[in-house]
Amino acid sequence: MKKIIYTILALPLLINISFAETDEEKGLKIAKQTYENSRGFVDSQSDQVMILIDPNGNEVVREIAGKTLENNDPNDGDKSITFFKKPKDVEGTIMLSHTHIIENDDQWIYLPALGRVKRISSSNKSGSFMGSEIAFEDFSGSDYRKYDWKYLGEEENDGEVLFKIESFPKYENSGYSKRIGLTDDQFRTRKIDFYDRKSELLKTIFFEDYNLYLDKIWFADTFRVVNHQNKNSTIFKWLNREFNIGLDKRDFEKSSLLKLAD
Amino acid sequence: MKKISSIFYFIILLIIFFFQLSKGYSLDYKFYGHVQPEISSFINGKGKHNQPNEKESVYFNINFISYIQDDLAKITINPIARYDHQDNNRTYIDLNRLKYEYFFDNVTFKIGNEIVFWGVNESFHVVDIINQSNITENLAGTKKLGQPMLALSLYEEIGDINLYIMPYFRERIFPGNKGRPRYAVEIDEDAVTYESSKKEKRIDLAIRYSKVIEDFDIGFSHFHGNARDPELNINQSTLKLNPYYPILTQTSMDIQATKKSWLYKLEALTAKIQSERHVRAAGGFEYTFYGIKDTSQDLGIVAEYLFDDRNSHPFNNEVALAIRWTKNDISSTALLAGANIDMRGNSNQFFCEYEKRLKDDIKLFVDLSMNGHIDSNDFTYAFKDDSNLTIKIAKYF
Numbered sequence: 001m002k003k004i005i006y007t008i009l010a011l012p013l014l015i016n017i018s019f020a021e022t023d024e025e026k027g028l029k030i031a032k033q034t035y036e037n038s039r040g041f042v043d044s045q046s047d048q049v050m051i052l053i054d055p056n057g058n059e060v061v062r063e064i065a066g067k068t069l070e071n072n073d074p075n076d077g078d079k080s081i082t083f084f085k086k087p088k089d090v091e092g093t094i095m096l097s098h099t100h101i102i103e104n105d106d107q108w109i110y111l112p113a114l115g116r117v118k119r120i121s122s123s124n125k126s127g128s129f130m131g132s133e134i135a136f137e138d139f140s141g142s143d144y145r146k147y148d149w150k151y152l153g154e155e156e157n158d159g160e161v162l163f164k165i166e167s168f169p170k171y172e173n174s175g176y177s178k179r180i181g182l183t184d185d186q187f188r189t190r191k192i193d194f195y196d197r198k199s200e201l202l203k204t205i206f207f208e209d210y211n212l213y214l215d216k217i218w219f220a221d222t223f224r225v226v227n228h229q230n231k232n233s234t235i236f237k238w239l240n241r242e243f244n245i246g247l248d249k250r251d252f253e254k255s256s257l258l259k260l261a262d
Numbered sequence: 263m264k265k266i267s268s269i270f271y272f273i274i275l276l277i278i279f280f281f282q283l284s285k286g287y288s289l290d291y292k293f294y295g296h297v298q299p300e301i302s303s304f305i306n307g308k309g310k311h312n313q314p315n316e317k318e319s320v321y322f323n324i325n326f327i328s329y330i331q332d333d334l335a336k337i338t339i340n341p342i343a344r345y346d347h348q349d350n351n352r353t354y355i356d357l358n359r360l361k362y363e364y365f366f367d368n369v370t371f372k373i374g375n376e377i378v379f380w381g382v383n384e385s386f387h388v389v390d391i392i393n394q395s396n397i398t399e400n401l402a403g404t405k406k407l408g409q410p411m412l413a414l415s416l417y418e419e420i421g422d423i424n425l426y427i428m429p430y431f432r433e434r435i436f437p438g439n440k441g442r443p444r445y446a447v448e449i450d451e452d453a454v455t456y457e458s459s460k461k462e463k464r465i466d467l468a469i470r471y472s473k474v475i476e477d478f479d480i481g482f483s484h485f486h487g488n489a490r491d492p493e494l495n496i497n498q499s500t501l502k503l504n505p506y507y508p509i510l511t512q513t514s515m516d517i518q519a520t521k522k523s524w525l526y527k528l529e530a531l532t533a534k535i536q537s538e539r540h541v542r543a544a545g546g547f548e549y550t551f552y553g554i555k556d557t558s559q560d561l562g563i564v565a566e567y568l569f570d571d572r573n574s575h576p577f578n579n580e581v582a583l584a585i586r587w588t589k590n591d592i593s594s595t596a597l598l599a600g601a602n603i604d605m606r607g608n609s610n611q612f613f614c615e616y617e618k619r620l621k622d623d624i625k626l627f628v629d630l631s632m633n634g635h636i637d638s639n640d641f642t643y644a645f646k647d648d649s650n651l652t653i654k655i656a657k658y659f
Contacts, residue, residue: 052592054592060592060622061622086622087594087619087622087623087658088294088296088622088623088658088659089296089594089619089623089625089656089658091294091658092294092325104522106474106477106520114377114379114404115376115377115378115379115406116379117379118382119382119474119479119518119520119525120520120525121520121522121523121524121525121550123522123523123550123552124550124552124553124560125552126552126553126558127552127553127558127560127590128558128590128591131590131591131592131593131594172522173552175553196556197556198556250367250368250417253417253474254422254474254479255415255417255422258415259363259365259370262292262325262327262338262340
């Protein structure tokens with residue numbers, strides 16, 4: 001009899017435990033949903049323009065173009081090719097990346113002056129991309145598998161309720177101690193604050209210009225980056241985005257660089 | 263231009279023309295390049311052969327690329343040229359790339375002039391053999407001349423296979439009498455001889471297999487044809503050096519292991535020239551410190567060692583050391599500095615190359631080349647007084 005009473009008493013407690021997510025679980029759940037909502041594009045092609053702005057308002061423009069092949073292997077990352085176009089001295093340079101989740105990416109670069117394809121190290125996670133305020137690691141920053149997550153609560157912004165989530169890189173050589181992001185109820189990341197290795201606020205990326213592609217995926221077509229330490233900013237825009245255009249994994253091999261080379 | 267190569271180019275142009283005609287559409291193309299005036303100042307005054315202590319020249323590089331035949335084929339036209347008002351040999355136009363390529367699913371067919379690079383090293387390019395070097399550009403021979411070829415590339419699961427049929431040989435371009443640096447003895451370009459009775463019309467062949475296996479990039483190559491590197495023999499009557507191109511049979515391998523910030527490299531070959539076999543190998547590492555002192559700057563270290571079992575070869579026991587600093591700023595500021603050291607103690611050279619973008623379409627290069635101790639019987643003694651500072655300004659369009 002006593003046993004039954006105990007069991008009955010324990011029952012609500014058990015139910016409660018199974019429903020009560022920890023903040024880590026809730027953070028992961030939101031991050032995973034955000035990531036999965038951005039998947040299913042199969043492959044993509046786009047032009048990209050970067051405007052680098054210094055504290056005095058001087059602007060320089062960078063142009064690249066890219067192709068990406070989605071990889072739905074739960075233990076591996078996408079493949080991408082980047083064509084450098086401006087500044088003009090880098091025109092003809094091409095970079096290939098086979099991304100991985102925790103391990104270093106595999107990267108090759110085609111150097112037109114020598115006709116050479118060189119395998120390069122991808123340990124440079126925190127380095128600046130073409131002198132901008134965007135780091136190499138920011139391009140794969142939406143992959144939830146690369147971070148530990150923690151839900152921090154809700155935050156109201158212009159009458160909109162947003163989820164506030166904290167993330168900590170799991171891979172080596174990140175330039176960040178943590179990131180704090182805001183995600184909306186459509187699971188679109190709206191803004192992320194980045195904290196440097198000394199835990200000082202480094203920069204903020206605002207994800208703007210959301211458009212619906214393939215009738216199912218929201219992509220931000222503008223990243224606005226503000227560096228709070230050096231006061232530089234970068235505007236990164238995607239143009240002419242196309243999806244599901246029939247690219248194949250053979251288009252993303254080391255030998256593809258020589259085929260694509262000018 | 264000699265007869266056989268003229269026919270070759272005529273065929274290419276005919277193919278291009280035929281396909282353009284059959285489509286009859288407007289051409290979609292890319293066009294870009296740069297013009298680069300340069301000035302060198304020689305630190306030790308006039309040269310050994312009374313060359314002036316300054317030299318000026320202009321370099322041109324033009325690229326025209328067009329995809330045709332529903333993007334299944336591509337035409338590339340990439341001439342390079344230099345005008346040097348002192349050295350006639352350094353004034354040239356070369357069709358570095360003038361090629362037509364057709365892309366099948368797993369196969370690429372190519373006809374025309376091409377630049378092909380084999381290998382993994384930064385300093386000692388041991389296995390790279392397809393293209394002839396233009397020594398007037400730099401003595402290290404890293405500037406190449408376009409090689410006429412028919413090439414077939416097969417991309418298979420087991421790896422990539424490249425076949426090269428090269429119907430016409432390009433002679434090495436050496437600095438002229440008024441060039442600086444130049445060889446101690448004049449090179450007689452009218453007295454070139456070959457082992458092959460077909461001379462420059464000998465059909466050279468090469469095959470390469472390459473594959474990426476996880477962190478390793480591996481290549482095996484075989485070449486049979488006119489040696490790119492001539493023997494220079496003194497003619498007792500003219501007292502000039504006569505280039506002699508023997509037939510070379512070379513088998514080589516190159517491998518790079520990429521382990522986080524470390525790149526480990528090795529290139530090795532065994533080759534036969536006139537029944538004499540030799541072994542040549544070079545390897546080393548590259549390590550990069552990324553984001554030094556929590557900035558965006560990187561510092562890389564390169565160290566390579568070269569070995570050749572021919573005691574007579576001028577470069578058979580050498581070390582190259584360099585550091586590469588990249589600021590990763592808006593101007594792409596970078597500095598490469600290092601030394602080439604002959605381990606027998608006969609010679610050493612130091613170099614420093616600085617570059618920075620001045621404007622969106624203008625880039626500055628400052629190269630310092632300094633000769634240290636050079637033994638009077640060393641091959642490089644001829645260049646001892648040629649330490650110089652070179653400033654180049656490239657304008658891109």
